[in-house]
Amino acid sequence: MKTRVERRELLTELVAMRGIVESRSTIPVLSHLLLTVRDDRLELAATDLDVSLTSWCGAEEGSCENGATAVQARKFLEIVRALGDSPIDLSTGDSNSLHIDAGSSRFRINGLSAEDFPTLATVDQDSSSSSFEAPFPDFKRMIGKIIFAVSAEESRFQLNGALLKLKDGKVEMVATDGHRLALIEAEMSGVAEADGVLAPRKALLELMRFDGDETIRFRRGEHHLGFVIGRRELTCRILEGTFPDYEKVISTDNDRKATFDRGALSEVVHRVSLLTGDRAPMVRFGFEEKSLRVSSSNPDLGEAEESLACDYEAEKLDIGLNPVYVRDFLSAVDTEQVEFALKDENSQCLGEPVGGQDFRYLCLIAPMRI
Amino acid sequence: MAESGPERRALRRLPDALISQIAAGEVVERPSSVVKELVENALDAGAVRIEIELENGGRDLISVADDGSGIAAGDTALALERHATSKIASFEDLLEVATLGFRGEALASIAAVSRCELLTARSAGDGHRLVVEGGRLAVDEPVSRPRGTTVTVESLFYNVPARKQFLKRPATELRHALTVVQGYALARPDVTFVLRHAPDAESAGRELLRVQATGVDAAGRLNRIAQLFGEDLVNHLTPLPEARREQGISGFVGDRETTRGRRLFLFVNGRLLRDRAVLAIYYKAVRDLMKGDRPPALFLFLDVPPESVDVNVHPQKAEVRFRDAALMGRIGSALRRGLEAAKGEEPAPLREPSGPAAPPAWTGVGEVREAPAAPAWAEELAARYGGAGTGPTGKLAEVAYRPEPATRVPLSGKGRESLRLIGQYKGTMILLEGPEALFVVDQHVAHERILYERFRRSLKRQDAASQTLLVPRMLELSAAENAALAECSSGLARCGYAVRALSGGSAAITAIPAVLPDKEAESLVLRIATRVAAGDELPSEDEALADYLLTQLAASRACRAAVKMHQALSAEKMESLIAELFACEHPYTCPHGRPVVLELTDRDLERRFKRR
Numbered sequence: 006m007k008t009r010v011e012r013r014e015l016l017t018e019l020v021a022m023r024g025i026v027e028s029r030s031t032i033p034v035l036s037h038l039l040l041t042v043r044d045d046r047l048e049l050a051a052t053d054l055d056v057s058l059t060s061w062c063g064a065e066e067g068s069c070e071n072g073a074t075a076v077q078a079r080k081f082l083e084i085v086r087a088l089g090d091s092p093i094d095l096s097t098g099d100s101n102s103l104h105i106d107a108g109s110s111r112f113r114i115n116g117l118s119a120e121d122f123p124t125l126a127t128v129d130q131d132s133s134s135s136s137f138e139a140p141f142p143d144f145k146r147m148i149g150k151i152i153f154a155v156s157a158e159e160s161r162f163q164l165n166g167a168l169l170k171l172k173d174g175k176v177e178m179v180a181t182d183g184h185r186l187a188l189i190e191a192e193m194s195g196v197a198e199a200d201g202v203l204a205p206r207k208a209l210l211e212l213m214r215f216d217g218d219e220t221i222r223f224r225r226g227e228h229h230l231g232f233v234i235g236r237r238e239l240t241c242r243i244l245e246g247t248f249p250d251y252e253k254v255i256s257t258d259n260d261r262k263a264t265f266d267r268g269a270l271s272e273v274v275h276r277v278s279l280l281t282g283d284r285a286p287m288v289r290f291g292f293e294e295k296s297l298r299v300s301s302s303n304p305d306l307g308e309a310e311e312s313l314a315c316d317y318e319a320e321k322l323d324i325g326l327n328p329v330y331v332r333d334f335l336s337a338v339d340t341e342q343v344e345f346a347l348k349d350e351n352s353q354c355l356g357e358p359v360g361g362q363d364f365r366y367l368c369l370i371a372p373m374r375i
Numbered sequence: 376m377a378e379s380g381p382e383r384r385a386l387r388r389l390p391d392a393l394i395s396q397i398a399a400g401e402v403v404e405r406p407s408s409v410v411k412e413l414v415e416n417a418l419d420a421g422a423v424r425i426e427i428e429l430e431n432g433g434r435d436l437i438s439v440a441d442d443g444s445g446i447a448a449g450d451t452a453l454a455l456e457r458h459a460t461s462k463i464a465s466f467e468d469l470l471e472v473a474t475l476g477f478r479g480e481a482l483a484s485i486a487a488v489s490r491c492e493l494l495t496a497r498s499a500g501d502g503h504r505l506v507v508e509g510g511r512l513a514v515d516e517p518v519s520r521p522r523g524t525t526v527t528v529e530s531l532f533y534n535v536p537a538r539k540q541f542l543k544r545p546a547t548e549l550r551h552a553l554t555v556v557q558g559y560a561l562a563r564p565d566v567t568f569v570l571r572h573a574p575d576a577e578s579a580g581r582e583l584l585r586v587q588a589t590g591v592d593a594a595g596r597l598n599r600i601a602q603l604f605g606e607d608l609v610n611h612l613t614p615l616p617e618a619r620r621e622q623g624i625s626g627f628v629g630d631r632e633t634t635r636g637r638r639l640f641l642f643v644n645g646r647l648l649r650d651r652a653v654l655a656i657y658y659k660a661v662r663d664l665m666k667g668d669r670p671p672a673l674f675l676f677l678d679v680p681p682e683s684v685d686v687n688v689h690p691q692k693a694e695v696r697f698r699d700a701a702l703m704g705r706i707g708s709a710l711r712r713g714l715e716a717a718k719g720e721e722p723a724p725l726r727e728p729s730g731p732a733a734p735p736a737w738t739g740v741g742e743v744r745e746a747p748a749a750p751a752w753a754e755e756l757a758a759r760y761g762g763a764g765t766g767p768t769g770k771l772a773e774v775a776y777r778p779e780p781a782t783r784v785p786l787s788g789k790g791r792e793s794l795r796l797i798g799q800y801k802g803t804m805i806l807l808e809g810p811e812a813l814f815v816v817d818q819h820v821a822h823e824r825i826l827y828e829r830f831r832r833s834l835k836r837q838d839a840a841s842q843t844l845l846v847p848r849m850l851e852l853s854a855a856e857n858a859a860l861a862e863c864s865s866g867l868a869r870c871g872y873a874v875r876a877l878s879g880g881s882a883a884i885t886a887i888p889a890v891l892p893d894k895e896a897e898s899l900v901l902r903i904a905t906r907v908a909a910g911d912e913l914p915s916e917d918e919a920l921a922d923y924l925l926t927q928l929a930a931s932r933a934c935r936a937a938v939k940m941h942q943a944l945s946a947e948k949m950e951s952l953i954a955e956l957f958a959c960e961h962p963y964t965c966p967h968g969r970p971v972v973l974e975l976t977d978r979d980l981e982r983r984f985k986r987r
Contacts, residue, residue, distance in 0.1 A: 160894040183844050183893055249846040285889030287840045325840070327889075353845060371843040373889055374871075 006072025007096040008042045009065040012088055018049055018060045019082045024211050025051040025058045026078040037075040039122040045069050050125055056208045056241045057125045073119035076103050084112055126240050128224045128231030135171050139193045141221040141234050147178055148209050150189045150366055153333040155206045156182035163246025170201035179251050184371050185330045191364035203244035204230055259346035259355045261319035267343045271335040273311045277301045278328035280309040287373045288328040292317045324350045325373035334368040403484050406433025407551035412481035413526050414559050417441035424567040431575055432545030433552050440525040445497040489531045495524040509534045550858035557603055557855050558647030561640055564589045564599035584854035605851035613717040619709040623679050628713040629672035638672040643684055643695055656707045664714045796949055802941040805949050812976040819937050820965035821956045827933035827966040828959050840889040841871035847883035848897055852904055857882050859907035870924040899927055930966035
């Protein structure tokens with residue numbers, strides 16, 4: 006294997022691969038990248054067996070000799086990052102080693118045989134049952150509005166991902182950790198009818214790290230999902246499991262409503278939450294005529310209280326909410342105003358942005374009680 | 376002595392009714408004992424379907440209907456008399472009891488302390504109805520009924536107020552009854568069991584348990600276990616070795632995943648028992664092989680010749696005595712092989728115990744600790760230096776002394792001024808010099824104790840915050856466990872739980888204590904349900920139960936927040952840790968019961984240096 010590539014281009018792709026590679030894997034080859042030279046390109050691939058990413062760099066004409074090798078990802082990235090801006094020559098040497106030559110720098114790093122690298126799953130582009138295409142920034146923004154509600158608790162694997170559902174020209178994404186739920190629904194082109202599918206958290210987090218304003222193409226295979234963004238293709242295993250019946254959870258009879266300035270509310274909640282414990286923070290929201298009183302108390306720390314004007318006109322209501330959940334939602338919203346709709350102190354609070362959006366977005370937060 | 380006291384009572388012959396009532400007390404203790412006797416009778420009558428109905432936990436009404444052989448017309452009145460039984464006729468028969476009930480006491484005893492109705496028919500139409508109140512026959516008439524027997528027991532202990540007073544809350548009595556039925560359902564997968572319960576005569580009954588008849592082979596037994604405890608448990612069970620089946624030992628053991636509840640069931644010839652000797656064998660096997668104290672699930676079925684067990688040692692037949700001592704050894708080896716298979720490892724050859732070695736016991740202050748295994752370094756050294764000449768067992772540093780019985784050293788009482796901080800050992804232990812001993816403090820458990828007491832105080836000061844769940848968590852529980860949960864519901868509520876009973880006898884958690892991660896909150900509820908259902912005496916009063924739960928919450932929080940092992944601490948930090956530790960209410964044990972402080976007295980040290 007032999008090729009010459011531009012450092013900047015290679016570095017960008019290596020950085021994109023970084024999150025996929027497992028640094029502490031029990032399978033050594035998973036901490037490696039697969040490098041393949043073919044068709045005047047250097048192809049790169051990384052996988053943790055659940056999520057895989059492939060990409061490529063253009064090679065200098067006439068510099069290529071086809072072949073492949075697996076190289077330790079972290080060291081390779083560190084070296085390329087540290088090199089100057091001259092073109093980089095890559096070639097394989099004895100016993101799976103890789104020579105990296107750039108300017109007057111010479112490296113030889115030990116690698117593994119390309120044959121040891123796992124075969125990557127592919128999503129058949131033609132036979133896929135459902136698909137959509139969208140500007141990548143739009144899709145990334147969708148993920149950003151629900152990712153905080155994806156559970157990180159490994160014991161409940163079916164909540165370690167977001168539900169992706171394509172229906173009637175719309176894409177819906179839903180995430181819940183059992184305490185809160187976020188849902189976003191936006192119109193997108195090229196949608197086929199299909200049931201929902203669970204996309205794992207790690208794949209979504211990796212997609213969030215990508216930049217660019219290209220188009221994202223989504224395809225669903227039998228066991229895998231494929232996301233193509235420009236030259237990169239991210240493939241992930243579909244999370245098996247039953248997602249909760251979230252439609253039933255979304256309350257329709259929350260008729261006590263209040264609108265707030267998003268930034269102001271977020272700051273108030275932040276200040277009051279300073280006097281809550283770490284493990285089970287709870288802030289009381291006391292809704293009264295035209296005002297909201299936010300308060301907290303902790304026997305070990307003390308008490309805090311702050312009031313905020315709002316347009317609340319229904320009956321008085323006291324509800325306990327986790328301030329972290331409230332602020333996660335407020336940070337995900339991009340309108341000036343937000344609305345909270347409530348029913349009683351035992352029912353979930355429904356938060357929605359107010360005005361100026363071409364998509365549906367909501368967040369449910371289950372209350373806390375004392 | 377002059378007769379100054381109250382009038383002397385003349386000796387009198389007790390009236391028959393009273394004799395019956397006293398005798399009844401031995402057999403009939405609570406509604407569940409009635410259920411037990413009646414279900415046993417039904418099984419002995421060859422029933423394949425048994426329906427049980429209870430009202431108000433069985434305090435108001437217990438009815439057991441079967442499709443068994445029924446009682447012949449001439450025998451019906453006799454059936455309600457004491458020691459009337461068709462099952463044994465002579466003392467010789469007593470030695471070979473092969474049926475479940477045998478003493479002929481059951482029906483008569485029950486009839487003596489309740490209003491009891493018996494409906495029976497040996498064939499369809501040829502039926503009899505008897506009503507007995509307080510042991511006296513009130514009605515005896517022919518009646519039409521399909522083959523089988525229905526015994527209805529109303530107002531248990533209505534004529535024995537002292538007994539009635541000792542009955543627990545209906546929820547508790549119901550749970551005991553469910554436990555009994557669950558036991559027979561496990562023993563007899565070939566019989567259909569249905570249990571319904573209504574809070575009172577007016578309310579509609581709810582079906583709490585329904586299991587359909589399957590086979591009595593291993594598959595049938597597994598099927599029955601799945602019906603009672605859920606499919607998930609069955610996936611974690613391993614059958615005991617096939618070879619033992621011929622010796623009458625069969626069953627299943629669980630893997631590590633099944634340790635959460637004490638689901639330990641032992642059946643001897645179809646009778647559910649809690650035999651301490653067999654359980655002790657199991658616990659030992661678990662300790663040896665699983666290196667843990669929490670036993671995995673066990674379903675052990677022993678089929679032994681009737682003459683080799685003595686069931687007549689306990690009025691409720693809850694214990695037996697095995698006449699064959701070798702049987703215990705066979706059970707032990709079957710359990711070991713089962714556990715090893717459940718762990719997924721090859722069985723290790725059994726070794727003879729190497730004599731009565733005195734355990735090298737260090738004594739935790741205030742808490743006697745079990746003798747530790749030979750330390751790793753000793754084995755390592757022994758391996759490196761060949762182990763020859765280092766002692767009779769090949770281990771280096773064989774400890775051949777046994778310290779005096781532990782005297783509790785009141786560290787806090789003496790004041791820690793008398794202790795000098797020596798330093799930290801391997802970032803794990805804090806060493807202290809005392810007037811007459813060296814003290815070793817485990818920093819992690821010490822910190823755990825400090826935090827535990829702090830958390831507990833703050834939890835008690837403020838009611839536990841509760842996090843509602845958007846989607847309720849369904850619990851996979853047996854009927855008895857569900858009943859146990861219902862029993863604890865108000866105590867659970869005080870800790871921030873909300874548990875809702877669902878139709879079909881299952882339950883859902885709708886809110887959890889906010890301080891706990893979901894998974895832990897769920898497993899704590901399961902642990903409580905299974906332990907209460909297994910008959911562990913947890914505090915039943917709401918206040919005490921809440922206290923118990925708070926303790927659990929505080930302990931699990933403390934463990935996570937405490938400084939870990941291998942964390943270097945500065946002298947100031949160590950001193951403050953020690954000061955806080957001895958300010959605790961109970962500085963000597965961690966919330967899980969492990970010792971915090973070990974004491975090595977001067978005397979012990981001198982002995983080890985052979986100065987004494």
